[in-house]
Amino acid sequence: MPQQSAENASSVEKAMLKLHKSCMEHIELAATENESEINRVLHLEADLAAWLEALGERPEVQQFQSAHRDFGLAFYAAMSGLYRQAFSSLRSFLEVTVGAIYLSSHEFKRRQWVSGEIDISWKSITSPEDGLYSAPFLKEFCPEAASDQRDMLNSLKQAYRRCSEYIHGNVSTSQMLPPEIAYGDDIMKEWLTVANSSLLVVIHCFMVRYYKDLSRESKGIVEGSLEDHYSHLVSVRELLDLPLEEKRS
Template sequence: MDHIEQATRSNEAEINQVLHLEADLAAWLEALESKPEAQQFQSAHRDFGLAFYAAMSGLYRQAFSNLRSFLEVTVGATYLSSHEFKRRQWVSGRLDISWKAITSTESGLYSTPFLKEFCPEAIDEQDEMLGDLTQAYRRCSEYIHGNVSTSQMLPTEISYREDIAKEWLSIAKSTLKATMHCLMVRYYKDLSQPLRGIVEGSLEDHFSHLVSARKLLGLPVEGIRS
């Protein structure tokens, strides 16, 4: 409890930002609750909750591990939703998630062929968003697999480390935003108008600087960077 109190007291602004993003993610999961992959989304959401608790409790390696699990499962389910046969094999345990396949520039979630079918408005943003996705995954992996630089940073006992807590919160923010962008790319155009209304606030809050989101929301795009 002492650790949690210190972590929350020292990072109140950052924590509020993470919780705001998490609430927006929950809105997306509500809009997608009828999808076949909804169960995987909910499971990943629980992983994020565990990651947050671990980060606030000083269990830093576990915090990064659960954060990566959240990212893998959410983005993996989003990608495999367009490959029903493979999705069913994944759910039944006959196929493992392939991060290489998900991030493939030829056929992955941000490949040009995929975006042309689901969200051509985001084609000009594919390099930037894929970069955000892979960077978050890579940093989590460095903590999980005992990278020398990160291993030296981790305390040998449960004790508060402000630098690690702040990094986790920063990566959590970028992870949540990256996953919501993936959900936008894959699902927004398929949602009914009432369901779009559930998630439009999150798009305007976090992606109104992107041409893709502004086009999808019907906002003016003149003078906005792609």
């Protein structure tokens, strides 16, 4: 290797090791300052994994697994202080997962999406006329969740919008980003909040689309997550056959 090339490689290595050291320091501080919030997110992530197990051999599981890896990258990026990248990967997780759930009811379009013929349309997914939380969709797949429609659709849109604002360089979000890798308490906590909201709404989307079609055994895999996170909803209490008089406010 020529001397100049060797020197350049050495310089790059030093720069990357310095960056890695900054990320490691950020991970230690972020974990210390946000233990309870991190544990909540990891609990929800484990419940997401349970849903992927329950869905078994469905053709869209491959997309769910890919999106799950995106969530892992988002979590790593947030813990490392790579905040914009963390929001970007979180949006990818949300978009691909919810997109695959929605397109599972449109097999032709799902196959076109997988083959690259069409792209995911967030507008279609969230359409009040025929989207994932539209009245016709809920009527066919989970009429019990009709009362959840507005709140869940709002949660879905808000999480996606907040991630997009970081990705597209919105002025207010850009001002929150540290100029270098450094711990920012407000932005770290916001990412955890948006991640928590994203996981919760994804679990509800899984319930709406798939719960009634699951086998008794597969239902047993996911019922714990539904009861943990959504037993305050009348829809979930009805689906799980829990006494309505005990629902929490």
